[in-house]
Each structure stands twice: as C-alpha cells, then as structure tokens.
Amino acid sequence: xDAIKTVDLTKKYKDLTAVDALNLTVRxxxxxxxxxxxxxxxxxxxxxxxxxxxxxxxxxxxxxxxVLTDSAAVKAMIAVSPQETAVAPHLxxxxxxxxxxxxxxxxxxxxxxxVAELGGRFGLGxxxxxxxxxxxxGWQRRLSIAMALVSGPQILFLDEPTLGLDVLARxxxxxxxxxxxxxxxxxxxxxxxxxxxxxxxRVAIMKSGRLLLADAPAEIKRRAGTDKFDQAFVRIVKGGxx
Amino acid sequence: MKGLAFSKRNDLEILRDPLNLIFGVGFPIVLLLxxxxxxxxxxxxxxxxxxxxxxIAVFGLSFMTLFxxxxxxxxxxxxxxxxxxxxxxxxxxxxxxxxxxxxxxxxAQSVICYGAAVLLGLEVTVHLVASVLFTLxxxxxxxxxxxxxxxxxxxxxxxxxxxxxxTNLTAWLSGVWFDLGLVGGAxxxxxxxxxxxxxxxxERAVLRGDYAGAFxxxxxxxxxxxxxxxIAVFAFLxxxxxx
Numbered sequence: 440x441d442a443i444k445t446v447d448l449t450k451k452y453k454d455l456t457a458v459d460a461l462n463l464t465v466r467x468x469x470x471x472x473x474x475x476x477x478x479x480x481x482x483x484x485x486x487x488x489x490x491x492x493x494x495x496x497x498x499x500x501x502x503x504x505x506v507l508t509d510s511a512a513v514k515a516m517i518a519v520s521p522q523e524t525a526v527a528p529h530l531x532x533x534x535x536x537x538x539x540x541x542x543x544x545x546x547x548x549x550x551x552x553x554v555a556e557l558g559g560r561f562g563l564g565x566x567x568x569x570x571x572x573x574x575x576x577g578w579q580r581r582l583s584i585a586m587a588l589v590s591g592p593q594i595l596f597l598d599e600p601t602l603g604l605d606v607l608a609r610x611x612x613x614x615x616x617x618x619x620x621x622x623x624x625x626x627x628x629x630x631x632x633x634x635x636x637x638x639x640x641r642v643a644i645m646k647s648g649r650l651l652l653a654d655a656p657a658e659i660k661r662r663a664g665t666d667k668f669d670q671a672f673v674r675i676v677k678g679g680x681x
Numbered sequence: 682m683k684g685l686a687f688s689k690r691n692d693l694e695i696l697r698d699p700l701n702l703i704f705g706v707g708f709p710i711v712l713l714l715x716x717x718x719x720x721x722x723x724x725x726x727x728x729x730x731x732x733x734x735x736x737i738a739v740f741g742l743s744f745m746t747l748f749x750x751x752x753x754x755x756x757x758x759x760x761x762x763x764x765x766x767x768x769x770x771x772x773x774x775x776x777x778x779x780x781x782x783x784x785x786x787x788x789a790q791s792v793i794c795y796g797a798a799v800l801l802g803l804e805v806t807v808h809l810v811a812s813v814l815f816t817l818x819x820x821x822x823x824x825x826x827x828x829x830x831x832x833x834x835x836x837x838x839x840x841x842x843x844x845x846x847x848t849n850l851t852a853w854l855s856g857v858w859f860d861l862g863l864v865g866g867a868x869x870x871x872x873x874x875x876x877x878x879x880x881x882x883x884e885r886a887v888l889r890g891d892y893a894g895a896f897x898x899x900x901x902x903x904x905x906x907x908x909x910x911x912i913a914v915f916a917f918l919x920x921x922x923x924x
Contacts, residue, residue, distance in 0.1 A: 489767045519767040521760035529697040541686020542768045
C-alpha cells in the first residue's frame with residue numbers, strides 16, 4: 440500500500456487555485472521532498488495532507504485513510520514539525536517531549552521511556568532540564584523534530600527543517616533526518632536545493648499549484664540535461680516541463 | 682488525559698513567565714500597600730481596607746485576560762498550534778485547555794490579594810472565604826475575554842488591547858478608585874451596563890456578608906461571563922478553521 444496517494448487534490452481560495460488537481464503517490468519508507476518557488480502550493484498541500492485544511496475537491500489517502508472521511512485515523516498516524524521552531528519556550532526539553540506524549544495519550548511510563556529514548560537519539564539528554572526557549576536555534580530545531588517523533592508516526596512532515604541554521608547545525612540535522620529513512624515515510628519541504636538532493640529518494644517539483652514532475656534527483660538532472668541540481672530545478676520551473 | 686497534558690502546559694507557561702508574576706501578584710499588592718498607606722495619612726472611606734480589597738482583587742483579575750490572550754496569540758503566531766492541530770487533540774481539548782488552567786491561578790491570585798489585605802487589617806471572617814469563591818464567575822469572565830482576544834488579535838495587539846485598554850476600562854469603570862456616583866450621568870450609566878462595577882460590588886457585598894445585595898451583581902457578571910465565553914468559543918473555532 441502507498442503511504443500517500445492524492446487523487447485530483449485541489450484547494451481554491453476564492454479566485455486563487457493554490458493546489459490544482461494534484462496526483463501524487465509516495466511509497467512507504469520513502470523520503471520525498473516537495474520543491475517549488477513561493478506560491479507553488481507546497482504548504483497548502485502539506486496542510487491538506489495533515490488535516491489542517493479541507494480540500495475544495497479531490498481526496499488524499501494516508502495509508503489508505505481518507506483525509507476527508509477519516510481525519511482522526513490520519514492524525515493518529517502523522518506528525519508535523521512546522522517551519523518555525525514550534526516549542527513551548529517556558530517548558531524544559533523533557534516537559535516539551537512529555538507534552539507531546541501526553542497529547543497522544545501515552546501513559547506516564549510510556550512517556551518516560553519515549554522521552555529517554557528520544558533524548559538519547561537526539562543528544563538532548565544533558566539538556567533535559569533546560570528551558571526550550573534558552574536553547575540555540577539548532578537545538579530548538581532538534582527538539583522540534585524530536586517532539587514530532589514522540590508519537591512514533593508512520594508519516595512525518597518536515598516543513599523547512601533547517602531554515603536559518605548555520606552549516607554545522609544543518610549538517611547535524613541532515614544526519615538525523617537520514618537516520619529516519621526507511622523507518623517511516625518522510626515528506627520534506629525545503630528551499631535548499633542541496634538539501635533536497637542530498638536527502639531525498641524522490642523530489643516533487645510544484646509550480647502554480649500543479650505538479651511538474653516527481654522523480655529521483657539523478658533522473659531530474661538527466662531529464663533537464665545538467666549535472667547540477669539547482670540548474671535542473673530552474674530549467675524545469677522556467678520551462679514548465681523538463 | 683490528552684487535554685490534561687495541554688492544560689498542564691498552559692499553566693506552566695503562564696506561571697513561569699516572570700512578567701506574569703510581577704503584574705498578576707506584585708502589582709495588585711503594591712497598589713494595596715500604597716492606597717492603605719495613603720488611607721493611613723488621609724482617611725478616605727473609599728480606601729478603607731474592607732472597601733478597597735475587593736476592588737483590587739477584581740482589578741488584579743483583569744490581568745488574567747492579558748496572560749491568557751498573550752499565550753493564545755503567541756501560540757497562534759508561532760506554529761505551536763499548527764503542530765498541535767495535527768495531533769488527536771479535539772477543539773474541546775483546546776478550548777478547555779486554555780480556559781480551565783487559568784481559573785485556579787485566578788483563585789490563587791485572589792487568595793494572595795485578600796491574604797495581603799488581612800495583613801493590612803482586614804478582618805478574617807467566613808465571608809472572606811466566600812469572597813474568594815465568588816471571584817470564580819469574575820475569573821471566568823476575564824479568562825474568556827482572554828480566549829476571545831487571543832483568538833482575534835496578534836500578540837502585539839493583545840498587549841495594547843488587553844494590557845492597556847481592558848485594564849484601564851476595568852480601573853475607570855469599576856468604581857475601585859472613585860465613586861461612580863460622583864461623576865454620574867452617561868459615564869455612570871455606561872459603567873452600570875458593563876460588568877466591571879458589578880464584579881466589584883459583588884465582591885464588596887459578599888465580603889460584608891450581604892448575600893442578598895450580592896445577587897443582582899452576580900447575575901450581571903454571570904450573564905456577561907456566559908455570553909463572552911460563547912462568543913470566545915466561536916472566535917476560537919473560527920481561527921482554528923482558518924489556520
């Protein structure tokens with residue numbers, strides 16, 4: 440079964456069509472990056488897939504569950520790490536993780552085990568009692584992703600996970616994201632071409648609400664006739680088709 | 682259980698913000714001390730501790746609107762709510778999670794305010810306990826106003842609307858600092874149509890043991906609290922849908 444399958448997924452805001460009859464399939468365990476210039480429809484697509492916005496028409500199925508008719512089941516299997524660092528600033532690192540365990544209905548013991556596991560995996564153990572608002576940008580982003588993983592999601596949405604981070608912090612986060620591959624389906628939106636190329640199994644390029652193509656980075660470069668991914672992206676977006 | 686985790690988070694966020702403690706607890710106590718000192722030098726019936734303490738208790742509760750609205754507006758502005766909207770939390774969990782945890786904080790603030798008043802000479806009677814209990818509808822009114830303002834304003838706008846406008850409205854139109862009858866006219870009529878003066882008169886009546894005199898004011902405050910809560914719930918649901 441596909442992890443995600445959209446069928447003519449469309450979102451209109453009055454006269455503006457933000458997403459236009461999107462048909463996209465994502466395999467289980469795959470890391471797919473959504474690329475596009477501002478206004479391409481990436482964020483609206485993510486919002487529809489995560490149940491934050493209702494499609495105007497069409498539907499999307501996450502592990503077979505419709506976002507229209509089975510949103511509770513969809514929400515139980517997904518997690519979102521938003522673009523901005525969405526942490527509770529006055530709570531400690533541990534309390535932020537416990538909060539996410541709590542809202543997913545974990546018992547105290549389950550929450551404690553999960554917090555310990557993620558604290559170790561993300562190197563947050565020593566910072567467990569530090570207020571989240573006092574962490575550096577890179578560590579807040581780590582915490583933000585760790586919070587998304589507390590529920591053990593089958594599908595993880597990472598919205599611009601390394602935006603604004605320095606090269607070192609970005610490299611460290613890349614390693615953490617790479618480690619997730621295979622264990623869950625990851626949808627990543629980013630403006631960094633090198634990030635999409637380095638991390639993705641496939642890249643989906645959107646423009647003006649439409650999907651231009653979805654393929655492996657190497658294949659996208661081949662089709663665009665260049666060995667540079669950013670050039671390939673520009674050619675495809677400017678040309679409308681590869 | 683899921684909603685409880687969210688409520689606990691909201692409580693911690695409010696209680697750990699030092700500005701909240703300064704304004705919520707420190708400011709009303711400073712006012713109480715200052716006006717009691719003035720009263721000691723120039724006796725004015727308005728500032729006798731039995732008359733002043735209920736007014737300060739109500740004025741202190743107006744800060745709950747600021748705390749609640751700031752928390753909600755910041756959550757909306759920072760993607761924190763977007764993260765939580767993608768979890769199994771329901772709309773009811775969010776609304777109760779923002780409303781309920783602040784009510785015990787309000788109660789605690791009233792206890793501290795009346796406790797300070799006792800140290801300044803307020804007589805300890807059973808009516809004092811009742812006064813604290815009767816702050817509950819007043820607290821609900823202010824906390825619901827916080828949910829409403831937090832749902833429609835940004836965190837910067839909240840500072841102006843709740844931090845400046847509402848606290849001033851509560852101060853001027855509640856009869857805490859001066860007898861509204863001295864101004865009279867349209868000013869007094871408008872004040873009497875709003876809930877603030879009724880909240881203060883409710884507290885004053887309960888503190889002196891005049892429960893019959895308290896009830897007309899209780900109805901005013903309860904009706905406003907119920908109406909504002911309903912409007913706030915709709916405003917929150919509307920912004921939730923928009924997000």
